[in-house]
Amino acid sequence: MPEQFIFTEPEEVTCMKVSIPVVLAEEEVQVLIDSTIHMPELTKKVDHIDARVDDLEVEPVFIHEHIAHWHVKIKKEWAHHFKEMGGLTSVVKKLIIEGTLHKQIYYVNQRDEVKHVQEEVPFTKMIELKEAQPILDEDNVFIQMHKPRLDISWELVRAGRLQQTGIIILRVKVVEYRQIFVQVCPSPELCPPGNFLEDPSFEHWAGNVPVFWGATNVTPTGIAHTGSLAADLGGIDATKVAALFQTTRRNIAGGRTYKLIFWAR
Template identity: 40%
Template sequence: MPEQYYYTEVQPVKCIEIRVPLVIESVDVEAVIDNVLTLPELAIKVDKIRASVRDLTATPVFVDEAHHGHGYHDYDGYHDGKHGKYGKHDEYVLVHHDSHHPHRDLFLKKIIVNGILHKQIFYVNKNNEVKHTAEELSFSKLVELDEPVLIRHKHDVFIQFRHVDVDMNWELHRACRIHETAVIQATARVSEDRKIFVQTCPSPDESPVGNLLRDGGLEAWASPYAPVFWGASNVSQCSTAHSGSFAAEIGLLNTQLPGALFQMIHKKIVGDRQYRLTFWVREDVLGATSDFSLTAEVVFYDQYGTQIGIGTQTLSSTGIPDNSYTQVQFATPVTDESVDSIMVRFNFMPGTGNTNTVKIDDVVLECMRKRG
C-alpha cells in the first residue's frame, strides 16, 4: 500500500474529487509450456525460434472473510469441501467475480493468467533450404498472492502486465519432431480505480492574464436599465461612451437616490496577490447642484461568502470632469490565500439637492504578478 499521512490545513482549502488508479499489488508470474511439434517435413536442424506472448489477460479471484468456521462456501451456491480449495482452512470464502456482496469486505486472493504463446519456427530441410512454420499454444496459470489484499470495489480492479519475456529452448528429435520448452515471465500489476479528494491550488508563479470582468466596456444590455453581465440599481444605458457604443450612467433615474453598478467574479481567482482596477469616469451635468461621491470597490470573499478584504477609491463630484472622461486606477492590498471570489462595485452617493450623474466605462480588473 502507498504511504499515508495526515495534514491539517491552517486555512480552508478547496478540494475536488478525482478518480485515479492505485497499484495495490505487484505479482511475478512464471509459466512453463512444454510441447512437442511435428514439422511438415524432415529437417536437418532448427535454425531459430522466435516467440512472443499475445492476448495476455488476467482474471482476479476474490474471497471474503469467513467467520462461521465451516470451511469455504461460495455464497452463490458453490461448495469447496470441508477444507476448501482456496487458501487456508476456515479463513476465506470464494466469491464469484460477477457476484454482488456490497456489505462484505472483499479480498483479492489469486489471479488467473491466460494468454497465447506465438512461435515462428525456422528450420533447414534435407535439401538445405531454410523453411518456416508457425504455432500458437494457449496457456493458463493460477498465481496466488502471498497475502490477500483488501479491495473496495471488485469491479474497479484491473490488471496490467509489464516486463513480459519468453525464454525458448528446443531439441530436434527424429528429424521431424521438436521438443520445445518455453518459460514465460511477466509482472502482473494489480490496480484499483479509487475516488480521492485532492487540494486544488494555482501555481505560485502564475497569475491570470487580462481583464477578469465580463463586458468591461458595458456594451451588452438586456434593456436600457439592465446591463447583461452587471448588477445595477438606479443605472441607465448611455451613448456618450469613452469607447464603443455605450457606457453606464449612475443616478439618471433619480439623482437624489443612491445607485450601484457591480459584478461578481468566480473564475481565475488567485490568492496572495494584488489586483488593479482601472476605469474611465465622467460627470453628466443636468442641473446647478453637483454634490455626490463615487466609491469604487474591489471586495474579496472566501468560499463561505465571508468578506476577507477590500480595496477602495472614493472620488468627489468636484474631482470628476464634466466635459471629458478621465482614467482612474488603484491597486488593492495583497489578498488572503483563501480568496474565492471578487466583487467589483461602484457606489453613487448623492448629497442634498444633487442634480447630476456620473458615467462609467471601460472597466478593467487585472491580477498583478507576484513580486519575487
C-alpha cells in the same frame, strides 16, 4: 503509497474528490510451456524460433470473507475507507493468466532449404498473491501488465520431432481505483503567481525615496544583497523612526495570504 494526514488549516481550504489508481499487489510471474511437434519433413537443424504472446489476459479471482478478519491487515492510510463496511468484503487472492504462445519455427530440411512451420500453444496458469488484499469495489479493480519477456529453448530429436520449452516472464499489478479528497490550489486566474511589487530591488531612486515606494528617514546605500543599491533605514537620523512602504492593488484577491520576504542586515 502516500498517506493521508489529519491537520488543522489556519483558513478554509478548497477540496475536491478525485479517483486515483492504487497498486494493491505487484508480482513477477513465470509461465513454463513445454511442447513437442512432429516436423512436416525430415529436418537437419532448427535455425531459429520467433515467438510472441497473443490474447494475453489476466483476471483477478475474488473471494468473500468477513471484514472483521481484515481490519488488522488493512493499511492505516485506507482504514477509514473500510471502517463503515460490515459483513462480507471482497478479497483478491489469486490471478488467472491466459494466452497463446505463437511461434514461427525456421528450419533447414534435407535439401538445405530454409522453411518454417507455425505452432500455437494456448496456456493457462493460476498464481496466488504473496499477500491477499481486501478491496472496496470489484468493478474498480483492474490489472496492469508490462510487455512479457520470452525465452525459447529446443532440441531436435531424430530429425523429425522437435521438443521445446518456453518461459514467459510477466510483471503484473493489481490496481483498484479509489476516491479520496485532495486540497486544491486556486487557479492562476483567481490568484496569479509572481511578485506584485514595483521595483522590489530598490535600483531606482528620486533623492532619498526609492521610485514606486513611500519612505521616511531612508537613504540609498551601496551595501546590497543583490543589485547595486539597497535602502538604508534610519540613514538620515538613526535616532528616529524609519519607514519604507508600497501600496499595490493589482491582482490582489480577497481571502488569500500574501508574503513579503526581504533581506536585512
